[in-house]
Amino acid sequence: MSQPHVVDSVAALRARIRDWRRDGQRIAMVPTMGALHDGHLSLVKIALERADRCVVSIFVNPTQFAPTEDLDKYPRQLARDLDMLAAVKADLAFTPGVSEMYRAGFATKISVGGPSAGLETDFRPTFFDGVATVVAKLLLQAAPDFAIFGEKDYQQLCVVRQLCRDLDLPVEIIGAPTIRDAHGLAMSSRNAYLDEADLQIARQFNVILRKAAAALAAGAGQEETIAEASRVLVATGFQKVDYVEARESLTLTPWRRDRAGRVLAAAWLGKTRLIDNVEVPAA
Ligand SMILES: Nc1ncnc2c1ncn2[C@@H]1O[C@H](COP(=O)(O)OP(=O)(O)OP(=O)(O)O)[C@@H](O)[C@H]1O
Ligand SMILES: CC(C)(CO)[C@@H](O)C(=O)[O-]
Numbered sequence: 001m002s003q004p005h006v007v008d009s010v011a012a013l014r015a016r017i018r019d020w021r022r023d024g025q026r027i028a029m030v031p032t033m034g035a036l037h038d039g040h041l042s043l044v045k046i047a048l049e050r051a052d053r054c055v056v057s058i059f060v061n062p063t064q065f066a067p068t069e070d071l072d073k074y075p076r077q078l079a080r081d082l083d084m085l086a087a088v089k090a091d092l093a094f095t096p097g098v099s100e101m102y103r104a105g106f107a108t109k110i111s112v113g114g115p116s117a118g119l120e121t122d123f124r125p126t127f128f129d130g131v132a133t134v135v136a137k138l139l140l141q142a143a144p145d146f147a148i149f150g151e152k153d154y155q156q157l158c159v160v161r162q163l164c165r166d167l168d169l170p171v172e173i174i175g176a177p178t179i180r181d182a183h184g185l186a187m188s189s190r191n192a193y194l195d196e197a198d199l200q201i202a203r204q205f206n207v208i209l210r211k212a213a214a215a216l217a218a219g220a221g222q223e224e225t226i227a228e229a230s231r232v233l234v235a236t237g238f239q240k241v242d243y244v245e246a247r248e249s250l251t252l253t254p255w256r257r258d259r260a261g262r263v264l265a266a267a268w269l270g271k272t273r274l275i276d277n278v279e280v281p282a283a
C-alpha cells in the first residue's frame with residue numbers, strides 16, 4: 001500500500017494539482033485537522049467516487065480555537081494518519097505548518113452570517129470566523145472541483161455552503177453522513193479524550209437526540225421535548241449541556257413542523273465537549 005504523497009507548502013500543492021489538471025483529472029478535497037478515524041475515511045471514499053484525485057489537508061487550525069480551548073492537546077499523529085490515508089488510496093496529503101497558512105502580518109478574517117447564528121456561536125463566538133477563513137484559504141489553494149464535509153459538524157457544513165455561495169467559490173460542497181460506532185456514538189477525534197466510564201455516557205448522546213427527534217416528528221411540543229432531552233442528558237451523566245435545539249435543516253432557522261428539521265446539541269463530559277445532530281424523521 002503506497003502512502004499518499006505529502007506536501008507542506010502551497011507552492012508544492014499547486015504544482016501537483018496543476019499536473020493533474022493538465023491531465024484533465026477531477027479533484028476533490030477533504031479538509032481535516034488530522035487524528036483520522038473512519039468518519040474521515042468515509043469522506044475520502046465519497047471524494048474518490050466523484051473525482052479522480054483526492055487531496056486531504058491535515059491542519060490543526062489555531063484561529064478556530066479560543067485561548068481557553070484544547071489547541072495544545074489536540075491529538076496529532078501524522079504517521080498513523082498517512083497509513084490510514086494509504087488504505088483508502090488518498091493521493092495527496094497537504095500538511096502545512098502554521099506559518100505557511102498564516103504568514104507574518106496575516107490580517108484577514110472571513111465572517112459568515114446566516115447559519116452561523118446561535119448554536120456553536122453562542123459558546124464558541126470566534127469559531128466560525130476561524131473555520132471560514134481557513135476553509136476559504138484551503139479551497140483557494142487547492143481549487144478542487146468538490147470538497148467533502150461531514151454532517152457530524154452540521155452547522156459547520158451549512159456555514160461552508162454559505163461561504164462558497166456568497167464568495168462564488170467554484171467548488172461543489174458535498175455533505176457526508178455521520179459515521180457512528182456500534183453504539184451510535186458519532187466518531188470524533190476528541191473521543192480519544194474519553195475514558196471507559198465517559199464512553200458509556202457518550203454513547204447515550206445519540207439515543208437521547210433520536211428520541212427527541214422522534215417525539216417531535218410524532219407531534220410532541222418543541223419546548224417540552226427539548227427541555228426533556230436536556231434534562232435526560234444531565235441525568236445520564238453529562239455535566240453541562242451547551243444547547244439542544246431543533247432547527248430547519250437547510251437554513252438553520254428555528255424549526256417549524258412543516259419543514260425538514262434537525263436536532264442539534266453540544267454537551268460536556270468532564271473537559272471534553274461533544275457535538276451531535278440527528279434528522280427529525282418525516283412524520
Ligand atoms: N463521524 C464522522 N462522520 C462523518 N464525517 C466526520 C465525522 N467526524 C468528523 N467528520 C468530518 O471530518 C472533517 C474533519 O473533521 P475534524 O478533523 O475536525 O474531525 P473530528 O473528528 O470532527 O474532530 P473533532 O473531535 O475536533 O470535532 C469535517 O468535515 C467533519 O465533519
Ligand atoms: C473544516 C476544518 C478542517 C477547518 O479547520 C475543521 O473545522 C474540521 O476539521 O472540521
Ligand code: BAL
Binds near residue numbers: 064153
Ligand atoms: N470538527 C470541528 C473542529 C473543531 O471543533 O474545532
